[in-house]
Amino acid sequence: MRLDGIPRHDWLAMVFVAAALLLGGGGSPAPHTELLLQVLTCFVLLLWLWLPAAGGRVPVPRDRLVWAIGILALALPALQLLPLPPAWWQALPGQEGRAAALALVGAADEWQPLSQSPARTLAALLSLVPPLFAGFAVAALPVTGRRRVLAAVAATILCSAVLGAAQVSLGGDSLRFYAESHSRYLVGFQANRNAQADILLIGALAAAALFVSVIAAGGLRRRRERTAGRVGTQAWWLVLGGVLALLLLAVVLTGSRMGIGLIAVTLPALWLILRPVSGRLNRRMAAVLAGGAALLLIVGYVLLQGNTMVQRSAERFDARSDPRGELWEDTLFAIDAAWPAGVGLGGFQPAMLAAERLEVLDGTRPNRAHNDYLELALEGGLPAVVIGVAAIALLMALAIRAWRRRPEDRAQILCGCGVLLVIALHSFVDYPLRSMALACMFGVGTGLLAAPPRSGAAPLPGRTVMSNAGVELAA
Secondary structure (H helix, E strand, C coil): CCEEEEHHHHHHHHHHHHHHHHHHHCCCCCCCHHHHHHHHHHHHHHHHHHHHHHHCCCCCCCCCHHHHHHHHHHHHHHHHEEECCCCCCHHCCCCCEEEEEEHHHCCCCCCCCCCCCHHHHHHHHHHHHHHHHHHHHHHHHHHHHHHHHHHHHHHHHHHHHHHHHHHHHHCCCCCCCCCCCCCCCCCCCCCCHHHHHHHHHHHHHHHHHHHHHHHHHCCCHHHHCCCCCCCCCHHHHHHHHHHHHHHHHHHHHHHHHHHCCHHHHHHHHHHHHHHHHHCCCCHHHHHHHHHHHHHHHHHHHHCCCCCCHHHHHHHHHCCCCCCCCHHHHHHHHHHHHHHCCCCCCHHHHHHHHHCCHHHHCCCCCCCCCCHHHHHHHHHHHHHHHHHHHHHHHHHHHHHHHHHCCCCCHHHHHHHHHHHHHHHHHHHCCHHHCCHHHHHHHHHHHHHHHCCCCCCCCCCCCCCCCCCCCCCCEEC
8 A cells, every 4th residue: 555655646646747747848849758658647547546545445636626627628629529510610710721622522511520630639638638637646645645746846857957957067969858959058858948947946836835844744853853963944944945046046047038037926936835934944044044045146146147058048138029929910810710619729830821921931830829828719719718717717716715725735735826827927928838747737736726635634643734824733
């Protein structure tokens, strides 16, 4: 039932999220690693269902809102793959060219799915399996299991930051996982600098939430009693400060403008997460941390003042023009032509090839809209908008209910909200959810908001938990 004191399903969730961060960062140009992750997901899912847990039951989410969100995620591609009679699909706007092409081969009067690219839509449906499993797995675990998942996330992302530092030091294409990658920037296990920036910010949130959760559970006290050196909580603050500084500095070295801007969102989230346990810092230690932070900023400025990587990142903010504006204009035109049915999930590129204006044509092809909301509206039409609004409402209800009913788990709740917010904000100028690694992190963030299997149970004897207001609730 347990391996080294850790339940088997906790191990499965930890291994899976680490594998998602390692294998899910290549995007569409690297389908082989994504396929490997999808196969791994099926294997882990089979083990999840086969291995017995405590009481012989398989851990499944008890929260109905999580199931509702999962159903909504699957509803759009399933709806688009449903065959429709000829009179129905031909009557929809934007189907004229499709009907004419099928007429050339005598198939215009056959039943067709709503999607104009069924194979791409099926691939989009299959790509939902890993993030859905990530969300369901985390939602099915108790608070202790979720804490271990956060540890796996933080450790893997820290390794990604260290790898990225080596990439920057060696230069060129050294230690890059993917052939198509931002070769002059810190990308770690990812191919895209924007995705790596989001991953690093998520790692900072996970590290802070893990720190608070372990303190609240009394884990550091018990660990101190087991070690000869009697390492105190104050020393762990220094460790956390170093980890957060490394991750946030790594964000700057990715060169992602939005990622660097999202540091301003992440810092308040980190403060909210750490505030309940900040009272345990004595004045001397707080002064040491403040002085260390100031010294770190001064030393970092001196050392990085002439660093080419930092200069290159800063120069990206001086860009006079951005092709995203032209791309968004063409996307809006394509949305209008395909409204209200959409072109089908995964069908952005074929639709945009026909919608591009002649004056903006060049040697590149529009692979993404660089705005997930516009791209979803083009691919899914009105059903996607309705489903998206419903999913956002459910996520907000999930977060509000968790905040009110689980004050002892607010570090994890804030972490989950922070993960969702980082991805949602970056989606205005990029496509983070098209990265399977980030999609799985979105699933983890959703799972952290779900009611745990024993949400109503009292804390174990001898354990102390912290509410957001810093009040200790002892069992």
